[in-house]
Amino acid sequence: xxxxxxxxxxxVGAALLAAAxxxxxxxxxxxxxxxxxxxxxxxxxxxxxxxxxxxRVGQRFSVxxxxxxxxxxxxxVVSSGGPVLRMLGEPAFVEDSRRAGAxxxxxxxxxxxxxxxxxxxxxxxxxxEKDAKPSQTFSLTVVVTK
Numbered sequence: 377x378x379x380x381x382x383x384x385x386x387x388v389g390a391a392l393l394a395a396a397x398x399x400x401x402x403x404x405x406x407x408x409x410x411x412x413x414x415x416x417x418x419x420x421x422x423x424x425x426x427x428x429x430x431x432r433v434g435q436r437f438s439v440x441x442x443x444x445x446x447x448x449x450x451x452x453v454v455s456s457g458g459p460v461l462r463m464l465g466e467p468a469f470v471e472d473s474r475r476a477g478a479x480x481x482x483x484x485x486x487x488x489x490x491x492x493x494x495x496x497x498x499x500x501x502x503x504x505e506k507d508a509k510p511s512q513t514f515s516l517t518v519v520v521t522k
Contacts, residue, residue: 420516428517431488436464439486441498441514443469444479448502449511451482457494460520461486488520 418437420429431437441451456463464485471480486496496518499510 422512422514424516425514426516428519430519430521433488433491433520433522435520436485436487438483439496439498439514439516440481440483441500441512442479443482443500444477445469446477446479448504449500450503451484451498451500451514452503453484453496453498455495455497457486457496457516457518458489460488460490460492460494461496461518462489488518491520491522494518494520 418429418431418435420427420437420439422441424439429437443449443451451467453463464487467482467484469480469482472478484498494517496514496516498514500512500514501510502508
């Protein structure tokens with residue numbers, strides 16, 4: 377005899393599998409964002425790196441990444457996705473605490489400007505280490521429709 381919890385977990389797992397298989401994305405990581413979403417509805421983080429995101433023209437999204445400027449590292453946009461995407465101003469940085477050396481979160485805001493495909497890529501580097509590999513990389517493929 378199975379418990380109610382076991383049956384519930386099985387139903388959730390089956391529903392997730394059924395949702396992934398028909399769209400052909402069982403192995404892919406996609407985010408479909410409804411056209412009616414508000415400006416701050418789409419917030420992506422480091423764990424979303426490598427995803428394919430679908431937006432409509434005019435939609436906004438943010439990318440929030442952990443950072444610690446006191447280490448000399450900072451996020452640098454190496455591919456902004458233009459002209460399909462437009463970065464809105466400078467990134468905002470919110471510290472975790474007021475303690476010296478504390479890290480925080482750098483948030484980049486973007487808007488889908490026109491229909492098309494765009495590659496967004498950020499790297500976490502030290503500005504003076506020109507030939508060094510990035511400590512971290514964040515990338516997205518963004519598909520914008522009308």
